[in-house]
Amino acid sequence: MKPDRRLPSARGQATELILHKLMSLAPIGAAAAAVIASLNGLQVHRPDSELVTPRTPVTPPRFLVVGWAARVRWMPDGRRQIVGFVLPGDALGLQARSHPIGSCTTIALTRVETLDATPVHKAVMMEGHARSELAEAARAAANLEEYYLLDQVLRLGRQTAYERICHLFMEIQHRLMTVGLATETQFPLPLTQETLADSTGLSIVHVNRILQQLRREELLSLRNGIVTLRRPDVLSGIADYRPPDPSPWLHATSADPAVVRTVRLTGSGSGLT
Amino acid sequence: MKPDRRLPSARGQATELILHKLMSLAPIGAAAAAVIASLNGLQVHRPDSELVTPRTPVTPPRFLVVGWAARVRWMPDGRRQIVGFVLPGDALGLQARSHPIGSCTTIALTRVETLDATPVHKAVMMEGHARSELAEAARAAANLEEYYLLDQVLRLGRQTAYERICHLFMEIQHRLMTVGLATETQFPLPLTQETLADSTGLSIVHVNRILQQLRREELLSLRNGIVTLRRPDVLSGIADYRPPDPSPWLHATSADPAVVRTVRLTGSGSGLT
DNA sequence: CGATTCCTTGAACTCTATCAATGAGCGTGG
DNA sequence: CCACGCTCATTGATAGAGTTCAAGGAATCG
Numbered sequence: 280m281k282p283d284r285r286l287p288s289a290r291g292q293a294t295e296l297i298l299h300k301l302m303s304l305a306p307i308g309a310a311a312a313a314v315i316a317s318l319n320g321l322q323v324h325r326p327d328s329e330l331v332t333p334r335t336p337v338t339p340p341r342f343l344v345v346g347w348a349a350r351v352r353w354m355p356d357g358r359r360q361i362v363g364f365v366l367p368g369d370a371l372g373l374q375a376r377s378h379p380i381g382s383c384t385t386i387a388l389t390r391v392e393t394l395d396a397t398p399v400h401k402a403v404m405m406e407g408h409a410r411s412e413l414a415e416a417a418r419a420a421a422n423l424e425e426y427y428l429l430d431q432v433l434r435l436g437r438q439t440a441y442e443r444i445c446h447l448f449m450e451i452q453h454r455l456m457t458v459g460l461a462t463e464t465q466f467p468l469p470l471t472q473e474t475l476a477d478s479t480g481l482s483i484v485h486v487n488r489i490l491q492q493l494r495r496e497e498l499l500s501l502r503n504g505i506v507t508l509r510r511p512d513v514l515s516g517i518a519d520y521r522p523p524d525p526s527p528w529l530h531a532t533s534a535d536p537a538v539v540r541t542v543r544l545t546g547s548g549s550g551l552t
Numbered sequence: 553m554k555p556d557r558r559l560p561s562a563r564g565q566a567t568e569l570i571l572h573k574l575m576s577l578a579p580i581g582a583a584a585a586a587v588i589a590s591l592n593g594l595q596v597h598r599p600d601s602e603l604v605t606p607r608t609p610v611t612p613p614r615f616l617v618v619g620w621a622a623r624v625r626w627m628p629d630g631r632r633q634i635v636g637f638v639l640p641g642d643a644l645g646l647q648a649r650s651h652p653i654g655s656c657t658t659i660a661l662t663r664v665e666t667l668d669a670t671p672v673h674k675a676v677m678m679e680g681h682a683r684s685e686l687a688e689a690a691r692a693a694a695n696l697e698e699y700y701l702l703d704q705v706l707r708l709g710r711q712t713a714y715e716r717i718c719h720l721f722m723e724i725q726h727r728l729m730t731v732g733l734a735t736e737t738q739f740p741l742p743l744t745q746e747t748l749a750d751s752t753g754l755s756i757v758h759v760n761r762i763l764q765q766l767r768r769e770e771l772l773s774l775r776n777g778i779v780t781l782r783r784p785d786v787l788s789g790i791a792d793y794r795p796p797d798p799s800p801w802l803h804a805t806s807a808d809p810a811v812v813r814t815v816r817l818t819g820s821g822s823g824l825t
Numbered sequence: 826c827g828a829t830t831c832c833t834t835g836a837a838c839t840c841t842a843t844c845a846a847t848g849a850g851c852g853t854g855g
Numbered sequence: 856c857c858a859c860g861c862t863c864a865t866t867g868a869t870a871g872a873g874t875t876c877a878a879g880g881a882a883t884c885g
Contacts, residue, residue: 436753
């Protein structure tokens with residue numbers, strides 16, 4: 280793997296991003312935060328490389344911190360379906376359930392950077408002290424993952440092409456916002472229309488036409504891999520988008536504000552090179 | 553709840569069914585088998601009743617032992633999507649991840665009977681002795697559940713109506729066979745065509761036409777809620793159906809044959825009244 | 826026997842896929 | 856610097872898969 284020759288604070292930003300996400304899922308104390316801050320073992324993966332291979336346990340578990348990946352399922356005739364996207368802050372193979380199975384491959388859609396999540400995995404396993412905070416966060420993350428999977432089923436099963444695209448964009452915007460990589464109206468979308476088609480169960484051509492329509496209607500724009508939501512309210516109405524409500528998972532009081540405040544994400548860079 | 557006024561051995565059959573399924577997922581020793589055999593707290597649920605309500609923890613966790621249920625997601629305009637079916641032997645809310653979330657309701661599609669799974673839940677939680685066998689089985693069951701969810705995504709995203717129906721039937725046949733409720737060529741299907749449509753993302757009318765076609769081609773028949781696969785090989789070819797491979801989850805040697813032999817399911821009754 | 830519920834069938838329509846071709850952007854090498 | 860090859864986006868024309876509307880039949884039940 281190539282050495283990391285970018286901003287010196289790259290690793291720090293990465294761990295902050297993970298911490299930011301976990302804190303949105305469960306209260307995270309100083310001890311748990313220290314575990315996150317200690318993560319290292321940066322790996323860089325080239326586009327199209329396989330991050331997770333079916334039937335092969337993920338060794339070791341990792342956090343994706345830069346770039347996008349997708350869980351993909353193939354049919355023998357070449358059709359493929361993207362089951363879900365893996366975005367910065369998401370884990371690969373952290374939950375035992377999460378990956379070894381599924382017989383679906385996870386591939387990098389862009390250049391991807393991952394961190395070794397073994398310390399978190401260990402902390403989760405030996406259900407010790409405040410480390411159970413990490414266990415709770417991991418469970419919440421798995422719940423979230425399932426939530427997005429169910430959203431995907433709803434999109435594919437009962438929404439029109441138009442609704443599917445809107446819904447997917449709202450989901451991505453929401454997910455990226457929780458890790459500080461999107462604003463209320465903008466987010467990076469480093470996907471080809473073919474990838475979009477494989478996620479929404481549509482043909483490339485039709486994805487293109489829906490995007491044209493959305494632009495024509497001035498609901499959004501998409502240039503240089505950046506989506507701008509011009510009418511977020513209208514879009515979420517079209518899609519009937521409902522963001523997941525994390526509150527049911529936050530059994531305890533929400534995270535200590537003091538801790539939260541120490542973790543300010545720096546700017547809203549795209550996180551995509 | 554109505555008292556159970558059917559075969560005296562009903563509860564015994566139910567626990568055998570669960571044991572049968574768990575043994576297909578992980579080695580189950582005598583101690584763990586005893587936990588299963590001790591399950592009680594039979595409840596009867598009427599068709600259309602809610603077994604699991606979104607945002608409400610399942611209390612207590614249960615095993616479905618008779619009948620069919622479905623996890624359902626609604627849209628405000630009345631469209632609904634069935635995310636997956638819950639068949640005899642499946643758990644409701646056993647895995648922490650499994651249900652409290654998802655914001656999807658589980659409804660009984662037929663008359664349903666459930667057993668209180670609390671003893672199993674406790675055994676899984678306090679990761680004691682051979683009880684970890686139950687934990688392993690529970691994890692494997694959760695993996696399986698995810699597998700079926702991914703199959704559903706593939707069906708909805710990239711298969712034609714014809715393929716979807718075939719694929720779904722192969723999945724159901726396979727799942728019912730693992731609990732002794734189906735043969736190689738026959739299984740009960742207590743679903744209306746509307747339910748089938750809501751699962752496959754199709755319209756009722758189109759489901760009807762696909763079924764007509766499959767009958768006309770003599771690939772299967774469907775009468776009185778019984779599906780007969782006349783050409784299982786052809787059907788699984790059409791659907792590109794691949795049954796989940798449990799071997800990756802069976803880390804240890806397969807279940808003790810002596811124990812297996814004690815658990816003979818009685819006949820192949822439909823289990824559906 | 827009427828009232829439901831579910832299944833079946835036909836006809837018209839529409840959404841989405843497929844086929845085919847063109848254009849824009851980009852990196853490479855001569 | 857430009858030509859070439861490549862990938863990706865775009866557009867039109869056509870075809871097909873699946874939906875919607877509407878109505879009739881079969882089975883069940885009180």
